[in-house]
Amino acid sequence: MTVNDDAFTNWKTREEIAESMIPIIGRLHREQDVTVLLHSRSLVNKSVVSILKTHRFARQIAGEELSVTDTLPFLQTLTTLDLGPSQIDIGMLAATYRADDRGLSVEEFTAEAVAGATGENKIELREGRDVVLYGFGRIGRLLARLLIEKTGSGNGLRLRAIVVRQGGDQDIVKRASLLRRDSIHGQFQGTITVDEASSTIIANGNExxxxxxGDPSEIDYTAYGIKDAILVDNTGKWRDREGLSKHLRPGIDKVVLTAPGKGDVPNIVHGVNHDTIKPDEQILSCASCTTNAIVPPLKAMAEEYGVLRGHVETVHSFTNDQNLLDNYHSSDRRGRSAPLNMVITETGAASAVAKALPDLKAPITGSSIRVPVPDVSIAILSLRLGRATTREEVLDYLRNVSLTSPLKRQIDFISAPDAVSSDFIGSRHASIVDAGATKVEDDNAILYLWYDNEFGYSCQVIRVVQHVSGVEYPTFPAPAV
Structure with a gap:
């Protein structure tokens, strides 16, 4: 047998193992609301090849490839436990088990590591929480995809309605088509049908x-059987408390804005300050995509090195508020053709840092350039640190943050030398540290942070909605603090 034959046989073996993992992952998700992760990446509804690629990706983070032969025993053990709703990272289970020297079996170690999700400690399945999307544009449709994907047992978030202006003949058919196919994010994973008579879109069984x-004041949501819902305003039309309060109609309990809030509206970056949300707070903002991209790594750097001052330069993909061709626009430069020009503009992300990180006293400035790509942006974060360090130390630190810290769902890490923007379409992290581009000299550090300003941001919004709805389930093993 040749070396090539050995490699092919090994691949076929791993394919077979990955195939055996799929029904286990699906059953745990469907029946017990358990989401199986691998280094913070969900394995739910993933193909055989996707599962194998996710295992291989661990090589870029942890320095060595993770094999399905390593993780399968932990996954099989989960099926023997009385698990409640939770997120369980089998990649972290395998990594921490390897480092454990107590001589425990896989079964003993797993039972101990996920004890918080079993027996008397487990969260009982509860009635699902209704969600309404006000607006159905770029972010609205991605939020819809995520909510449908996360339906699970039906006891979590349930997308019950979308609110839009009447757009003419076959409006609902056209909107369903936009949900079904997306030029950037690809096909919807599942089936979509339309019932025009009842004005209903049925997506993967979700009605x-x-x-x-035309206005929030026109709607009584209880007339549609909706109660205690969380409404996500993705229009950006109202940004202050007075305007957003219009959404607090019968059937609506809380309002979440997908744009920076104004005045006293709390700006929340999940992973950083979501635990400051007061239980009785009815209106909050998820800030901007750029704020979500820079605040988690800024928090991580401040905690380890201290930050004396900083500047963020955002190279941002063009958005709907720009013109395809030169035309009138309320903003001078944004009136110029988006696909043909780099456009200097402003960003409020730097000033939003103070709301998300009030303890950070360092001045942070910012500016932005829109560029001719439809999605994925990069934030160049230049920092003056509180102490001198080295590039190797910073990269090791950020790699560990992406693997084991409470920010591991917000911060990703990549060391691929040929990475470009399109590689990060569909990333579920708030930002991805590009190791190859990172520069450090004494007390100065420059971080290059990629982010999918559409999908990654939408994932952050969903995390906030899960948190305020009470269906943000704990992750095991618990991340290091």
Whole structure:
């Protein structure tokens, strides 16, 4: 047998193991609301090849490839436990087990590591929480995809309705088509049908009512069987408490804005300050995509090195508020053709840092350039640190943050030398540290942070919605603090 034959046989073996993992992962998710992760990446509804690629990706983070032969025993053990709703990272289980020197079996170690999700400690399945999307644009449709994907047992978040203005003949058919196919993010994973008579989109069994309204004051959501819902305003039309309060109609309990809030509206970056949300707070903002990209790594660097001052330069993909061709626009430069020009503009992300990190006293400035790509941006974060360090130390630190810290769902890490923007379409992290581009000299550090300003941001919004709804389930093994 040749070396090539050995490699092919090994691949086929790993394919077979990955195939055996799929029904286990699906059953845990469907029946017990358990989401199986691998280094913070969900394995739910993933193909055989996707599962194998996710295992291989661990090589770029941890320095060595993780094999399905390593993780399968932990996954099999989970099926023997009385698990409640939770997120369980089998990559972390395998890594921490390897480092454990107590001589425990896989079964003993796993039972101990996930004890917080079993027996008397487990969260009982509860009634699902209704969600309404006000607006159905770029972010709204991605939020819909995520909510449908995360339906699980039906006891978590349930997308019940979207609210839009009437757009003419076959409006609902056209909106369903935009949900079904996306030029950037690809095909919807599942089936979508439309019932025009009842104004309903049915996506993977989820019945989503399409409500036509020109203003929030026109709607009584209880008339559609919706109660205690979380409404996500992704129009950006209202940004302050007075405007957003219009959404607090019968059937709506809380309002979440997908844009920076103004005035006293809390700006929340999940992973950084979501634990400051007061239980009785009815209106909050998820800040901007760029704020979500820079605040988690800024927090991580401040905790380890101290930050005396900083500047963020955002190279941002063009957005809907720019013109395809030169035309009138309320903002001078944004009126110029987005696909043909680099456009200097402003960003409020730097000033938003103070709201998300009030203890950080360092001045942070910012500016932005829009560039001719439709998605994925990069934030160049230049920092003056509180102490001198080295490039190797900073990279080791950020790699560990992405693997084991409470920020591991926000911060990703890549060391691929040929990475470019399109590689990060579909990333579920708030930002990805590009190791190859990182520069450090004495007390100066420059971090290059990629982020999918559409999908990664939408994932952060969903995490906030899960948190305020009470269905943000704990992750095991618990991340290091």
């Amino acid at each position: 989503i009512k399409v409500i036509y309204a």
